[in-house]
Amino acid sequence: MRAVRRFTVRASVPEELTGLTALATNLRWTWHPPTRDLFASMDDALFRRIRDPLRMLTAVPAGRLRELAADESFLAKTRKATQDLHRYLTEPRWYQRRAADRAQRGDPDDIDTDPEERFPAAVAYFSMEFGVHEALPNYSGGLGVLAGDHLKAASDLGVPMIGVGPLYRAGYFRQSLSLDGWQVEHYPVIDPSGLPLELLTEPSGEPVFVHVAMPGGRDLHAQIWLGRVGRVPLLLLDTDVDGNDDDLRGVTDRLYGGDADHRIRQEILAGIGGMRAVRRYCELTGHPQPEVFHTNEGHAGFLGLERAREVLAEGSLTLDEALPAVRAGTVFTTHTPVSAGIDRFPVDLVQHYFGDGRLLPGVDVRRVLALGAEDNPGMFNMAHMGLRLAQRANGVSALHGRVSRRMFSKLWPGFDTEEVPLRSVTNGVHGPTWVAREMSALLGGSDEEWGHDGDASGIDSSVTDEQLWALRRELRGNLIAEVRRRARDAWLQRGASALELGWTERIFDPDVLTVGFARRVPTYKRLTLMLRDPERLRALLLDERRPIQIVVAGKSHPADEGGKALIQQIVRFVDDPAVRERMVFLPDYGMSMARYLYRGCDVWLNNPTRPLEACGTSGMKAALNGCLNLSIRDGWWDEYYDGSNGWAIPTADGVTDPLLRDDLEAAALYDLLGQQIAPLFYDRDESGVPRGWLSMIWHTLRTLGPSVQASRMVREYVDSYYLPAAAKVRAATEHDYAGARSLAAYRTRLDTHWPRVRIADTELAVEGESLVVGEEVTVRAKVDLAGLDDSEVEVQAVVGRVGDTDDLLDTVTVPMRPRGRGEFATRLRLPHAGSLGYTVRVLPKHRLLASPVELGKVVPA
Numbered sequence: 136m137r138a139v140r141r142f143t144v145r146a147s148v149p150e151e152l153t154g155l156t157a158l159a160t161n162l163r164w165t166w167h168p169p170t171r172d173l174f175a176s177m178d179d180a181l182f183r184r185i186r187d188p189l190r191m192l193t194a195v196p197a198g199r200l201r202e203l204a205a206d207e208s209f210l211a212k213t214r215k216a217t218q219d220l221h222r223y224l225t226e227p228r229w230y231q232r233r234a235a236d237r238a239q240r241g242d243p244d245d246i247d248t249d250p251e252e253r254f255p256a257a258v259a260y261f262s263m264e265f266g267v268h269e270a271l272p273n274y275s276g277g278l279g280v281l282a283g284d285h286l287k288a289a290s291d292l293g294v295p296m297i298g299v300g301p302l303y304r305a306g307y308f309r310q311s312l313s314l315d316g317w318q319v320e321h322y323p324v325i326d327p328s329g330l331p332l333e334l335l336t337e338p339s340g341e342p343v344f345v346h347v348a349m350p351g352g353r354d355l356h357a358q359i360w361l362g363r364v365g366r367v368p369l370l371l372l373d374t375d376v377d378g379n380d381d382d383l384r385g386v387t388d389r390l391y392g393g394d395a396d397h398r399i400r401q402e403i404l405a406g407i408g409g410m411r412a413v414r415r416y417c418e419l420t421g422h423p424q425p426e427v428f429h430t431n432e433g434h435a436g437f438l439g440l441e442r443a444r445e446v447l448a449e450g451s452l453t454l455d456e457a458l459p460a461v462r463a464g465t466v467f468t469t470h471t472p473v474s475a476g477i478d479r480f481p482v483d484l485v486q487h488y489f490g491d492g493r494l495l496p497g498v499d500v501r502r503v504l505a506l507g508a509e510d511n512p513g514m515f516n517m518a519h520m521g522l523r524l525a526q527r528a529n530g531v532s533a534l535h536g537r538v539s540r541r542m543f544s545k546l547w548p549g550f551d552t553e554e555v556p557l558r559s560v561t562n563g564v565h566g567p568t569w570v571a572r573e574m575s576a577l578l579g580g581s582d583e584e585w586g587h588d589g590d591a592s593g594i595d596s597s598v599t600d601e602q603l604w605a606l607r608r609e610l611r612g613n614l615i616a617e618v619r620r621r622a623r624d625a626w627l628q629r630g631a632s633a634l635e636l637g638w639t640e641r642i643f644d645p646d647v648l649t650v651g652f653a654r655r656v657p658t659y660k661r662l663t664l665m666l667r668d669p670e671r672l673r674a675l676l677l678d679e680r681r682p683i684q685i686v687v688a689g690k691s692h693p694a695d696e697g698g699k700a701l702i703q704q705i706v707r708f709v710d711d712p713a714v715r716e717r718m719v720f721l722p723d724y725g726m727s728m729a730r731y732l733y734r735g736c737d738v739w740l741n742n743p744t745r746p747l748e749a750c751g752t753s754g755m756k757a758a759l760n761g762c763l764n765l766s767i768r769d770g771w772w773d774e775y776y777d778g779s780n781g782w783a784i785p786t787a788d789g790v791t792d793p794l795l796r797d798d799l800e801a802a803a804l805y806d807l808l809g810q811q812i813a814p815l816f817y818d819r820d821e822s823g824v825p826r827g828w829l830s831m832i833w834h835t836l837r838t839l840g841p842s843v844q845a846s847r848m849v850r851e852y853v854d855s856y857y858l859p860a861a862a863k864v865r866a867a868t869e870h871d872y873a874g875a876r877s878l879a880a881y882r883t884r885l886d887t888h889w890p891r892v893r894i895a896d897t898e899l900a901v902e903g904e905s906l907v908v909g910e911e912v913t914v915r916a917k918v919d920l921a922g923l924d925d926s927e928v929e930v931q932a933v934v935g936r937v938g939d940t941d942d943l944l945d946t947v948t949v950p951m952r953p954r955g956r957g958e959f960a961t962r963l964r965l966p967h968a969g970s971l972g973y974t975v976r977v978l979p980k981h982r983l984l985a986s987p988v989e990l991g992k993v994v995p996a
Contacts, residue, residue: 148192149204154217159188160331161220161363165268166287166567173216177203186727187270189331224366228293229846230254230853255861256423257295259413260285261435263405264307264390265300265371267364269726271330273300273371275307275390276655276690277752278470280726281531282431283364284565284752288845290365291567294853297416297425299409299435301401302327302360302371307390310690310723311628316706318691318699318722322389327360327373335359335370335416343419345372345411347404348493355383357404359412368422370412372404391692399480399488402517406430406437407494410445427860429466429852430525433478433517439465439524440495440503447497452872454502455882458524459875459983463863466856467525468560469518470749472538473659478517480507485515510545522546522557526863526985527856530559531750534773538746549993551946556988560855561771562750563848566840569756571734577606578836594837600829601822607737607761607832608645614735615643618686621721621728628722642716643684648816650765650808651736651757653688653724656698659747662689663701665740666708667801675805676717681813684717685740686732688724733757738812741766742804744796745786746773755843761832765807767800775842780835782807859985867983878983881927885979885992891921892928894996895957897975908968915960916951916975916996925953929980929987932961937972951975 148156155174164170174191175182181194192200203209227235234254262282266274274280282298289296304327308320328334335343335358347355356378362369374386386400393401410428417424430436439461446457471477482504489500506523507515522528522543530536536559540552547555567575579595623639643649656662665672665685675683687705691698702720709718721728733739739757741748741764748770755771758764764781766772776783784807787799815827841847867874900913914932930953935946947966951959965971977994978987 147197149200151204151210152200152213154213155188155192158213158216158220159192160333161224161365162267162271162331163220163223163290163363163365164188165270166565168572169219170216173212176209176212187331189270190329193329228291228366229850230293230295233853253858253862255295255426255857255864257297257417257425258289258427258429258857259297259299259410259425260289260429260431261299261405261409261438262431263300263401263434265298265369266726267362267369271332271362272306272325272725273303273390274726278432281562281752284563284568284845285431285849286364286367286369287565287568288563288849290367291565292846292849292853293366294849294857295423296367297413297422298362298364298367298369299405299413300369300371301387301390301405302332302373303387303390304373304375305389305392308690308693312625312702312706312720312722314629316703316710318702320693327371330360330362332360332362332371335361335419337419342376343412343415344376344378345408345415347408347411349383349400350487350491352493353380353383355379355386355400355404355408357387357408357412359416361416368416368420370409370416372408372412374404395480395484398478399484402434402478403437403488403494406435406439407441409435410438410441414445426864427464427466427857429468429856430521431468432470433467433521436467436517436521436524439520440498440506444495444498446872452875453879454498456872456876456879459878460864460867460872462524462526463867463875463983464860465525465527466852466860467521467528468531469521469528469539469557470531470535471518472535472542472747472749474542479509479514480517482513482515518543519546526989527860528557529856530557532561532771532774533559534746534770535559535749538749547988547991549991549995550988554988556986558855560848560851561774562752562755563843563845564752564755564759565845566759569730569733570759571610571730573606573609574734574760577602594833594840600824600826603761603829603832604824610734610760611649611737612645612735614649614686614731615645617728617731617735618643618719618721622719625720625722638712638716642719644682647717648681648683648738648813649736650683650685650738650740651732651762652685652740653729653732654741654751654753656689656691656701657695658697658701659744660689661742661744661797662687662698663704664742664797664801664804666704667797668805669708671805673714675808675813676714678809678813681809681817682717683808683813686719686721686736688721688728688732690724729753729756733762734760736762737816738763738765740804741769741772742784742800743767743769744793745769745788752843758835758839758843761836763828763831763835765804765812771843775839777838779831780839781831782812863983863985874983878981881979881981882990884923884927885990888921888923889979889992889994891919892923892977892994893919893921894975894977894994895919897973897996899973906965908965911962911964913960913962914949914951914973914975915958918957918959918977920957920977927980929978930959931976931978931987932963932973933976934963934966934971934973936967937970941972943972943974 158170174188177195264274264279265282266280267283286298304325305322306325308322311319313319337343342358344356344358349355356376357372357374358376360371375384442461443457446452489503507520509516509519530539539557540555544552544555619639623636626636654660706720709715709720733756739754739762741754745767746769751770754764768783785803787796790796819825896917898915930951932949932951933946935943949961949963951961954960975996979990979992
């Protein structure tokens with residue numbers, strides 16, 4: 136028989152142990168070892184099996200709970216843990232200390248003279264997935280894990296953040312393998328009441344609902360589940376509720392599932408419904424309303440339209456006047472290095488959902504479509520809408536920022552690629568989550584919150600090579616035990632008999648160089664690059680003196696047949712009895728498996744096709760555990776590789792034949808493994824310690840450790856994005872949106888006058904007889920402003936190297952000052968020797984613009 140409905144009954148915990156419930160439902164336990172120790176002390180074997188404090192309270196027998204309720208020692212530990220959680224949730228952290236320091240200094244600001252007010256009261260962070268822990272299976276891969284790490288780091292730093300996204304009843308799929316090595320997907324049904332979540336309720340006790348209009352007069356209803364990620368509330372929207380038709384109940388069924396119609400419903404819910412959930416949560420709890428809104432990829436981009444609707448509902452502004460206030464407070468992060476990876480919807484589909492005016496009253500559907508317009512007039516581009524509705528945007532590594540500026544340069548015609556207003560904040564990872572507890576203890580980090588301020592550089596200098604090497608061997612041994620267990624389970628799932636799996640107890644060797652490769656499996660990540668020359672790989676695996684062993688894991692999207700075929704190729708290779716003791720594919724890659732891999736591998740392999748990896752954070756997590764990176768210089772590795780913290784696989788840039796490129800880069804990979812990496816790993820002194828290898832680990836921990844922390848990433852967002860956005864929001868909205876009205880009126884004036892603005896004449900004046908680098912020259916220009924005022928434009932002189940095409944390179948830009956009657960001038964130092972050129976250009980200027988480039992308007996000489 137099958138159940139027609141599933142539900143979870145929570146345990147009845149003795150009153151003396153009620154503190155355990157608060158500890159179990161705040162996900163801080165996922166990165167706080169003392170809290171996990173407390174639950175493990177209830178039943179160590181049980182906790183090792185389920186690793187979820189909330190499930191522990193259900194699984195521990197009632198008799199054991201009564202016993203613990205009478206155990207004064209356990210009660211004292213519980214009180215200490217709950218007091219520590221309260222301290223963590225209430226004490227001033229980095230953000231509060233920073234705001235207090237700024238207020239005390241009274242730093243000037245170009246917009247808001249009250250320095251304390253520049254710190255936003257709250258930031259809302261929207262993402263389609265959040266990977267906090269496997270106990271909350273609401274993620275598919277790197278994007279979600281990054282979002283989870285972002286919330287954890289924000290909590291540790293005290294940043295007042297609210298996370299928002301959908302809750303998926305089937306989550307992402309669980310992966311197994313068929314007998315012939317093909318990926319098989321399973322979708323376990325998840326009951327939210329059994330997760331570390333609570334239903335957000337009205338004062339009456341009834342669930343809180345948000346409503347989003349659907350075509351045909353229907354409404355989509357969603358209840359809100361509240362998770363607590365340390366200090367950060369996480370709001371997750373769930374449409375599997377009574378009152379929704381069957382098709383609407385299924386909107387939040389699966390992560391990244393369904394067709395375009397299903398996907399646009401999810402994204403409307405995430406953006407518009409998510410915005411309404413934030414507003415209601417703050418009303419109910421007294422939490423400050425967010426001033427800054429951060430969209431993690433374009434999926435939730437419709438939130439900007441909902442915020443515009445809110446402003447219009449106040450009744451005194453037009454949409455043109457509302458949009459500057461919306462843009463000022465929006466931060467957009469793109470993770471996509473290729474146009475094909477951007478979410479697009481047919482224009483007719485967007486018209487279907489927005490056309491009747493019920494979804495966003497007062498917002499003309501033609502304006503909605505214009506925000507998502509792209510070269511293909513039949514498609515609506517979510518990234519384009521995200522950029523047009525955000526005053527600040529960024530990629531997720533320095534290289535990805537450059538790639539993104541090229542990819543979106545058409546939105547800013549007339550500007551050089553490097554001027555496109557899209558910067559970068561390199562991703563980071565949450566050290567307390569990913570660093571092995573043993574590693575943190577050895578290096579002198581706090582057992583509780585190692586790296587929460589991003590300072591991982593204070594390594595205990597008394598730690599010896601012998602101690603570090605012993606720990607690395609221990610962590611490798613833990614990984615190998617897990618590899619053997621998972622390999623056996625995988626073969627049993629594929630239909631093998633337990634009697635024929637004795638060999639799985641012998642696979643891998645605790646003293647052999649161990650390479651890890653684990654990630655999603657789109658084709659650009661090149662899972663099978665290592666198989667380009669199977670015989671050469673086999674020789675590396677089976678080398679008698681310096682063997683290597685490789686752990687491979689990863690999931691392919693259910694609709695990606697090409698990715699599944701790559702997995703099958705790997706599986707068929709590792710099924711060979713000749714290599715299966717040295718190489719394995721482990722199905723169902725997730726956060727629990729990842730921790731073993733990051734901590735136990737010696738080398739972390741990453742070989743995407745450059746520059747298609749936006750960032751990639753798995754290698755960061757491995758590095759924090761003393762694992763050395765072996766990677767194509769793509770994503771984060773392009774900027775952080777220094778020649779001594781790992782190895783860079785040479786790239787065959789300029790080779791247009793992808794097969795030849797793969798051959799060349801695979802050969803380089805084999806050379807590095809066989810000629811540099813393995814010899815260094817096996818080069819031992821008389822005490823059996825690889826001194827050269829360990830010197831690279833020490834260098835990695837000391838130099839790379841602080842840079843890859845998520846706390847460093849969040850601090851960058853605070854300083855360079857959230858604080859400036861909050862200042863602009865206040866300038867736009869105060870005094871009944873006077874700033875927003877001013878900017879809208881200014882844009883109207885530009886539309887009228889800008890086409891007639893022209894530079895009539897320019898002059899470069901030299902005082903001496905010859906030009907010498909570093910010498911000052913004067914640049915003058917005569918500009919016809921076509922009725923605009925001098926204060927409404929910025930006239931710039933640009934000087935740089937010049938080649939045969941007259942294109943300027945390595946430029947220096949200097950603003951020119953008005954001299955009256957349309958004349959402008961400036962003095963500048965000649966920056967380079969050799970052939971130089973200069974030009975003059977006119978750009979818009981308004982105090983609410985983040986940069987003169989923002990509006991995409993320029994008049995060149």
